[in-house]
Each structure stands twice: as C-alpha cells, then as structure tokens.
Amino acid sequence: MHFGLSEEQTMLQDMLRRCLEERLDLETLKRTAGQPCDPDLWRALVELGVTGALIPEDHGGSGLGMLEAEVIAESMGRSVAPVPYLGTAVLAPLAWQLAGTPEQRERHLAPIASGAHRYGVGLTEVAGAPRQFGKVTLEGDHAWGRCYFVIDASDASHFLLTANADTLVVIERGAEGVSIELLNDVDHTRSLAVVGLERTPFETVGEPGRAAQAIDALLAAGRLMLAADTFGAAEVMLFRARDYSMERFQFDRPIGSFQGVKHLLANMVTDLEPCRSLIWYAAHVFDAEPAERVLHACHAKSLASEIGKFIARSSIEIHGGMGFTEELGLHLWYKRIEANRQLLGGPETVRHAAAVDQGWVQPLTATAT
Amino acid sequence: MDLSYGPEYDDFRAGVREFCRNQRPAEHRSRGIPGVTERPGPEVLEWQAKLIEHGYAARTIPKEYGGYGAKPDIIENRIIQEEFLAAGLPLGLSNQGISMLVPTLLEVGTAEQCATYIRPTIYGEMIWCQGYSEPGAGSDLASLRTRAELDGDEWVINGQKIWTSSAHVADMCFILVRTEPEAPKHHGISYLLMPMDRPGIDIRPLVTMTGDATFNEVFLTDVRIPAMNIVGARGQGWHVANVTLKYERGMLGNAGQGQSGIKGLVELLQEETVGSGRAMDLDHYRDRLLRLQGRTLANKYHGMRLLSQSINGEQTGTEGLITKLSATELAYDIYSLGVDVLGETGTLYDGSPYQAERDWQKSLLGCFTGIIGGGSANIQRNIIAERGLGLPREPQVRFDNGRWEMMPSASNKGGN
Secondary structure (H helix, E strand, O other): OEOOOOHHHHHHHHHHHHHHHHHOOHHHHHHHOOOOOOHHHHHHHHHHOOOOOOOOHHHOOOOOOHHHHHHHHHHHHHOOOOOOHHHHHHHHHHHHHHHOOHHHHHHHHHHHHOOOOOEEEEOHHHOOOOOOOOOEEEEOOEEEEEEEEEEOOOOOOEEEEEOOOOOEEEEEOOOOOOEEEEOOOOOOOOOEEEEEEEEEEOEEOOOOOOOHHHHHHHHHHHHHHHHHHHHHHHHHHHHHHHHHHHHOEEOOEEHHHOHHHHHHHHHHHHHHHHHHHHHHHHHHHHHHOHHHHHHHHHHHHHHHHHHHHHHHHHHHHHOHHHHHOOOOOHHHHHHHHHHHHHOOOOHHHHHHHHHHHOOOOOOOOOOOO | OEOOOOHHHHHHHHHHHHHHHOOOHHHHOOOOOOOOOOOOOHHHHHHHHHHHHHOOOOOOOOHHHOOOOOOOOHHHHHHHHHHHHHHOOOOOOOOHHHHHHHHHHHHHOOHHHHHHHHHHHHOOOOOEEEEOOEOOEOOOHHHOOOEEEEEOOEEEEEEEEEOOOOOOOOOEEEEEEEOOOOOOHHHOEEEEEEEOOOOOEEEEEEOOOOOOOOEEEEEEEEEEEEOOOEEOOOOOHHHHHHHHHHHHHHHHOOOOOHHHHHHHHHHHHHHOEEOOEEHHHOHHHHHHHHHHHHHHHHHHHHHHHHHHHHHOOOOOOHHHHOHHHHHHHHHHHHHHHHHHHHHHHHHOOOOOOOOOOOOHHHHHHHHHHHHHOOOOHHHHHHHHHHHHOOOOOOOOEEEEOOEEEEOOHHHHOOOO
C-alpha cells in the first residue's frame, strides 16, 4: 500500500516548482498581470511535458494520469502561474479522448502536446446552478449564440464549448463570426471572456448529442484541477503567514508567539492537510474508479474552496496592513483562490451536485436561456 | 498511489472472514464493547479469550505474557477491524489498561512487571484506571503535587487525582506522583502501579453533563504500596507518562470515527419529516450534511495517508499532529446537525417519550470527552503550532510586586 505521490510524481513536482519559481518572481507576476501568457514560459512548460501529460504517447504526449495533472495544477496554484493550463492541458485533451473519434484524436491531440494549440473552455452552461446566461445553438453547419465565462480565452487558438448538456463543439479562434470580449475579473493571472458566435463554423467532438458523460467528466476534472490550484495557493499563503509571524516583532516578541496567532495558524494547517489527502484521493479515483469521480471532485472543490478562503483571509490578516496592500503580492494568491472558488460552480453548487450524484435530491433545472 | 493491501494479505483476510462467518449471531448479540462504567461480564470475558486464542485481540502481545505473539503488522490489524465491522461483530476489549498501560510496560517495564500484569489485563480480568490529572494539574500535567515517600519497602502516597475514569471498577491504577520534591518539575515525578483495594483510597464519582458518572475524584491518604511497584527509575515518570500519552492520543484521534456519524445523519435526513417533505429536501440541512461529508471523507483519506506513512516507515510531520483536533471538532459538528434536524425533539434525552431512535443529544454532549480529554483542543493547537509549524512557545509570566513580569525563556522548558 502506498497513499501519496510516487518518486516520479515527486520529481515532476520538484521540476515544475523550480521552473515556475525561477521564472515567476513577484515583479514578473505584477508586471504581467492581465497580459497574455509569456511565450518563453509556455515553451518551457511544454518542454517539461505539461501540455502532453494527459495525452497518450502515440499522440505525442506522455500518457500520465489525473494525479500527475493534480501535481501540475497544484504547482500552478503555488506560483499563481499566469498560464492557460486548465483548458489546454487538461480539459481539451480529455474532451478529445472521451468524446472524440479516432480520426479527431489523431488530428487534434498532437498539436496540444506540442503547445501549438491552446484551448479556451466554456462549461458555464452546464456547471451546476443554471443562471440566465448565454447558450450556444447549432443550426446545420453553423453555431450561434454566446458562451459566458470562457476560461483561458485570451491565449486560445481554439474554443471548446458546450451546446446543451450533451454536445461539445470546437471553434477556431479565427473562424467567421467569432467575437471575444475579455472580462475584468478579480484574478488577473488567468483570463475570462465571453465568446460570441454568429454563423460560425464548428466541429463537433464526436457525435452530436452523445457527449453528456464526457461533459460530466470534464466538469469533474475541471473542478478537481481548480481545487488543486487553490490548494497550492493556500499552502503558500499559510507558510508565508507562518514565516512572517516569526519575523514580525511587536511588544518585543515575534507575533507568532501570541496564541491568538499560533492557534489561527494551527487551525489553518489542521484544515489544510486532510484537504490534501482528499484531493490526492479524488485524483486517484478519477482514473481508477470512474463511478467515484463526480462525488470526489465535487467534495474536493467544495472543501478546497472553503479552507482556501479561510487560509487566504487569515494569512492576509496575520500580515496586517501590509497584507492588504499590493506590496507583498499576497493579493495575487488571495484573488486566485477567490476566482477558483467561483469558477465551474461555487461551494454550494458543487455540494448540491454531490447530493445529486448520491441520489439524495433531483438536479436543478434551468430557469431560462 | 496503491491503495490495495497486496495479495500477500488475501489469505489472512480469508481467515478472518472465515472466523467471522462461524460466529453465531446470538452468541455476540449482547456484546457491545463494555464502557468504563462497569466491569466486563462473563460473556465479554469469554469472547475476549476466544479472540486472543485466534489472534484477533492482543495480537502482538508476546506469548509469554498471554498474547498471541504475532509480529506487529498494521495492515493485519486493519483487516481484522474491517472484517469484524462488516460482520457486525464486536472487536476485542479496549480500555486504558489494554490500550495504554500494556504498551507502556512492554516498552519500559521490567520483565517481572510484564509477567505479573499483562496477562490478566488483556484477558479483561484486571481493570486499570489512569491517575494523571489533578485539580491543579490538567494541561500543565507536570505541575502535579500528589506525592509519594519511601518508607522502608513501601511507597506512602498522599494527594488527590481527578478525571479518573473507571476508578470505581478498577483493580489497579497507574499513577504519577512527585517523589523528588527538590528536582525541577519534570524530573521529580515517578510512575507507580497502585492496587485500588488499599486502605486510604476514597473514590467520589463525578457526574458529567451527559448524566453519567464516567469520571471520579480519587483522594489518597497514606496509601501504602510495595516499593517495587514503580515503572522506570525514580524521577523518570515524566518520560514513562509520555510513552502512555502517545498511545492515548492514538486512541482518541481515530481519523475514521466520523464515518458512522455521517451514515446516521444521511438516514436521519432521509427519514425525518419536516413540513411536507424530508429534511433532506431542505437546502439548509442538506448543505450542512454535505459540508460534514466532505470533511469526513478528507479525514478518512487522511487516515489512509498516515497509515501508509507508518507502513512504509516514513516520517510523519504536521499531518500526524492534527488528527485529534480535526476528528474531535468534526464529531461535535456532526452530532450538532443531528440535534438541529430534530428541532424540539432534539432536546429530548436519555429515553424520553417521543425521543428519536438515536440519542443525538447525548452523543453531542459526549463529544467533550474527545475535545478536552488527552490534551484539550487548545493544547493540541499549541502542539501543532510549536512542533508542527515551528512557532515559539508563549513566554511565561509571573505576578511580582503588584505587576505582571515576563520570565526568561529558560523557564519555558518542558511541556506537553
């Protein structure tokens, strides 16, 4: 029995952390906030195998699993990396593999592994509590409508979007009638956009109307990756607060010797460690026991969102007034955690999805389009 | 990630399962694990002897001391627990003598002490209580003041102990006393084994808020016990006590204990009617249940991670220190939801008319045992912060000349 990361997975983690830490110091992060992904950084990550991790070896990837993807997502969160990881390296490869035809896999996976294609992903239409947001409709060879909150849109060469809960389509960025409206969200390390389509040509991933299961899996994978990203960011915030509490002296004592601060830090780490175990387990069952996917991804997202927010706000608080400024850069981690919490279903939404998955209640239905 | 126990355990599991299948339901129906308020009855003793004979209790205790004599193997223990649970059979006895004193004796006791005490203890015939806490020595246990003086070949003990579970049914007490009053506080303590039938022992039950008398105060006046009833050397009692406490925290911090609570909550929310529907249909109750389920799953997998670390001989860091705090807080929140879902019915207690099938209120009140016992929640936070995160100890203060003074850090030595 071994519960945890293997030697190879730990090596991957070390390599990735080193690469990101070397390239993403605080000044760089502040300077590039809201900018497209730095091409040098992207190339370095492609060389490390980030984009090919979930792609089989015969399509140019390394054929790894969801636990490796978790390790990568956690490292991205640690460094608040301004990298379009989720859409390109996780959701698009899974979509082609779960719903695509052999011919489509042949054509689309290799350019993802090589870093040539980058995907923005729009799952909002199916991500839990339906709201009065846009909808993509397909008429013959053309797509119409709007998809809101498309993740990683600004760098994308392609968009992977849902059309109803059972069809996945891919749109090329340069195709006819595509409009991209970038949103100003709280987190400037990744981008969100509204993608508009007007008489736009599209490619269906596999058969139209046959992708419902794949969409459920994508949603679970996305939630799990956001949980891992939050976890990585929260761990950094916790240990920065711990370090600061030993450096900062008030009343002739390090503030970390006051129980008000010590106990807060103890509560933070008491929440953090079981959450790590849950996320690892959720990543493991994603591949090993597909029937457990949805439940565990929902719980991972819910718990990481709750403890992430508690750790993030407590860390800011322990840093005092400086924590509230942009000087220390903590706001980047705080905002990343905040954004992850809302994307692909907030805590209540994913918990409701976990209840539905266990047959405790009926799913919510859309109120309008 | 490899969550299987490996094919080498298949035979072992099959053997346990075969044993469980052969137990007639009627044979064990009345055999819950006896509480600390009563001595185990004859049926329980018989069951315990049977379990030891087959190696499903006292499994790793050496044969010469009455145990089964198997090599320690965490996975085998886990398999026994899993199979007994699945079959609805009670596990072997678990009390302070078996869980705390016996491993302590095996680690630091003499061969003669092991030969005298272990056999009757593991067979449930000798019941122990723990004489640690005193009215003035709780979290700061090392400040205890019950003293023992050597008079010829006898210790003479005077003082008072408190929170002594099962003192009223116990045959023996493992007790911490001050034997070297001149030594610094952690070095003046000895660990003695005191028969409870001696003159001068006065036991007064303490009724807790659950209504049960699970604890006692024990008053000790010139109690005489043989000089040889000491574990470790004179003045080494603090070290011996920490060996025992290590096993106690293992007992209290069972990371998997929330799972049966969640199962009970799911049933309750599905069966309890609120207005025209089930409690499960109400978002506020269901969302609380889901939050608790998430924490419970996290603790469950965290327990697997710690198990894996100990099997593979890996160092356990902060992640091992948090289990007691995490599990006891979770248990309180789980039972709170049970009470809240029941509304007014949730106030009913201890067999009242109209009470729900399960006594959620009593379980809730009982949670204080875990939150306070074996190092209270805030002491746990100190341990996590200091040993886990490396934060400094709180400086000590003293009241001097009408004002508070901070004391030099050297006097902060020792501790939990």
